[in-house]
Amino acid sequence: MITTPAPRAARPPVQRTAPVLRRRLVGAYVELTIDAPEIAERTEPGQFVAFAVGGPTSAHLLRRSIAISTAGEGAVTVVVSAAGPGSTWLTERQVGDALDVVGPLGRGFPIPPPVTPALLVGGGYGSAALVGLAARLREQGTHVVAVAGAATESRLCSVPDLTRLADVVAVTTDDGTAGRRGLVTAAVEEFLSDAGVVYACGPMGMLRAVSDAATARDVPCYVAVEESMACGIGVCMTCVLPVVGEDGRTRFSRSCTEGPVFGGDRVRFADVGTLPWDVVGADAMGVTRP
Amino acid sequence: MITTPAPRAARPPVQRTAPVLRRRLVGAYVELTIDAPEIAERTEPGQFVAFAVGGPTSAHLLRRSIAISTAGEGAVTVVVSAAGPGSTWLTERQVGDALDVVGPLGRGFPIPPPVTPALLVGGGYGSAALVGLAARLREQGTHVVAVAGAATESRLCSVPDLTRLADVVAVTTDDGTAGRRGLVTAAVEEFLSDAGVVYACGPMGMLRAVSDAATARDVPCYVAVEESMACGIGVCMTCVLPVVGEDGRTRFSRSCTEGPVFGGDRVRFADVGTLPWDVVGADAMGVTRP
Amino acid sequence: MTVVDAGIDMSTALGRVAIPSPVLTASGCSAFGQELEPFVDLSAIGAVVTKSVQLRPRSGRPTPRMAETPSGMLNSIGLQGPGIDGLLADDLPWLAERGARAFVSIAGTRVEDFAELAERLRGAPGVLGLEVNISCPNVESRGEVFACDPAAASDVIAAVRAAADPAHPVYAKLSPDVTDIVGVARAVTDAGADGLSMINTLLGLVIDPDTMRPVLGGVTGGLSGPAIRPVALRCVWQVHQALPEVPILGMGGIRSGLDALQFVLAGASAVSVGTAVFNDPSAVARVHDELAGALAQRGFAGIGEAVGHAHRAAA
């Protein structure tokens, strides 16, 4: 394995009621900035927050996890895509509305020494999660190349921010409505040779492709995964993935507290949704070596 | 029995999405006016509407029944008191928000010949339900006396409207913060001798007292009751009261479709919440004549 | 949702009797149909499943009869109703005149009551079949609910099947409050049930924090609505898996076409919409339209193909 697992965040999360300070449409998404100083001051790039949805009459009990795009000056910014009822409700919040939020949650991206050139790869709203990271890397003088891809122009995200922060930015769309036509992975191949570390956030298929490409070239790659989460804080065990630990053994690891940032080479993407025999404790489930 | 049961409404209800046109605080209540022409044109004084509450993420399945205060010019006005989660949600609606509403529901107040002097008695937000009636009676030249009572000033309702529409208005509060100190019933006693018909809307205790007083003087009295309703349209049988029919037999009658307006002398107030042996079908429940 | 009208074949059957739509009302949630007329074309829906009727008129229980619960409600109506005479005199003719099909729910506290009701309903106008509500206390067995005892449940169904018009399909309505619903399903099917209605309400209780007493006059009541949908789907799934040839009328928390689709995929060939009608009086018609759209979007030519599909896809 090339990667070292991301360390635990330095500070624990808090739960707060945070008013919406700003709301902005960004292509197909809604960007919300909330007033949450104690969350902002604790945030490390790559962490996420969890919002209660639907207000006091809600039938939706579970929080929705949303990656933190940027955190600073007392505020936290997120980009939300209206997928189902919970995220749709979030995108409908207006300035002044109060949100019940827990964060920052999970582990951030490990930060490389300043001299290591970094390649950041975002897919869809996944690019938002890389903005804080890009800022942090730029701050310490790291050379940053960013690739933002999406199915179509309206589903691109954070391109202006990344353009401002990165040394090089490439945009790809599957349908060619913006940037180069094609998948992000094509652009990634091109920049990989100059990269010392890769960070990726986006759909699972993309994470897998980016991680495979980087690992094949011996470049450490960190991915921020998106697994269905019931609690977001590590107590329910719904969000697990088969991840290879430092001892070489695979465990079902919680993406909320042991992730969402994992070494890409450590995530057994092909086995997600299955129970491989060599996962620790699979034997007790009756799964034996084939 | 002095009263004839209220007849069915002339026109059936409709279900519509109605935007809020106006929102106004009235003491402890919120008055909402909604844009619902098809409901407005069908409304008879005394009918009610039923609102879905909590929006698309709501855990509250049941509609909330709210009396219609006035209906006209394409709009319906209601006065809502924030009691539990559903009514609180209603009071939080803003101009432009869309409400899912069914109405008009139930039976209206039977209208007397113009020459019959009418006494209208409202308790708390119950006074709102009398405004449309007062307007209708005034239109046909009936002499109208209105008594509006409440526990305290902030819980009075529709006093300006009733003052405009009625020939005489009396206000009472239990704590004396407005009008005369005391219960509405004291004022009622005073006006009863000149009344040819009484209409009352308010808490059950008040309805019973007003109805008893009127009936004792042989004045027909119609009350609009408030029973817990699951459907509001007559299909669930949750909202029943023991009511004496024209054949003299008591039935568990649905307050949503056979009411909410009942002849006060026909409602067996003392037996509400019990199963008297002489209710039609009580024998099949194992309740026998004592 | 966009409703795709791709000429989906929505006709299905209750037992061997064809119906034009797989979406029906649920017993006790649409009375005898009259009140839905302003909102729904009663002749276009699968059938009106009438409020469970007994031999004699019943007052039902004292109020309070309901409590709202998270995504559901508790009721304790106590089967208020006109009795079989009233049903035959007023309600069935009214429905028949309008061309609406009545799937008549019958209830009783003795096996003979059920049989007598079935007998009385032979040849009644507009009656399509019988749904037997066995979630009633059995007076001959210290009040144990028929549906909770496979033997008692079978006795009722056998008696009804024998007494009923042979052309009337007889559906047994099962309670989820049992350790082994497949066992009950098997027993009543062996006794002659032509189909199964699943599920009736779950037994529940709510305490009023103000009075500090149970809210309902009857202490416990029946829990219904979307809250119970996962339990209902599990029952339908288990029974269809064990008895794939037995038709199922699925219900429990159906509110949308996609909810109905889940029941169909799990094995129901028709569905009832109950509590959702209280939220949306036109729910039965809306669910029909949404279900048709959902089936079309998924490439089904008709509802028939979709019944039990979730089991087959596994193979």
Next chain:
Amino acid sequence: MTVVDAGIDMSTALGRVAIPSPVLTASGCSAFGQELEPFVDLSAIGAVVTKSVQLRPRSGRPTPRMAETPSGMLNSIGLQGPGIDGLLADDLPWLAERGARAFVSIAGTRVEDFAELAERLRGAPGVLGLEVNISCPNVESRGEVFACDPAAASDVIAAVRAAADPAHPVYAKLSPDVTDIVGVARAVTDAGADGLSMINTLLGLVIDPDTMRPVLGGVTGGLSGPAIRPVALRCVWQVHQALPEVPILGMGGIRSGLDALQFVLAGASAVSVGTAVFNDPSAVARVHDELAGALAQRGFAGIGEAVGHAHRAAA
């Protein structure tokens, strides 16, 4: 809600062991307590009820492991956990160091497994007692769940009671998916249970309308959350009515102090907060405060007086 701190006596007991608060976590809904530390003072709550542990470490089931449902959720975790060795080595010492009480949930697929777990937990630091999760398939009886069979359930409880530290109260955790919960309660109490935890999840199913297959890898899963609260309250009510002297740890959909109050009034002397923690990580502490306020507002001097009050008020 205004929390009235009127010096309400919130101390209660699990069996004969005193605890300072009647509000506990629920097994499987707060892992082993660590992750709640930023949100809750673990030494102030009644106890941390730990995730059910088995003899060996378990991976749990493949994902997806959950589906959100109206006012609830379905889960199929498959008891992922470190096994008893891990628990003894890491989790219990961690809790003990912080002065938190551990009510250890144990699970197995054979009677002997349960007994061995109880034996291993004798004298372990910080252990207050055992909650026996009998909602597991019994490998010796074709996978029938222990909790659904009074005899199998009693066997487990008798074996655990015999093997456990005599100072440890043993609570049997009951499943609502039975025809007669009072019968199961009576059987396990006769077998030596010091108390009853009620209820575990209801068996449910959700089908994904896109894949047209069950959402969960394990097909069915456990339904929890406010949706099931009326069922849980009914179970507590029935069992307390039949066995008023048996202590009950009530749970199922508790989200607020008034929800907890309902359980106490119905007969629970303590409560667990499960799924609500996913909505609000500080729920356990909040429910304690709200319950204290609610009891004070109603004139109770302590929680003890309120236990079962809804039954007494009837008289």
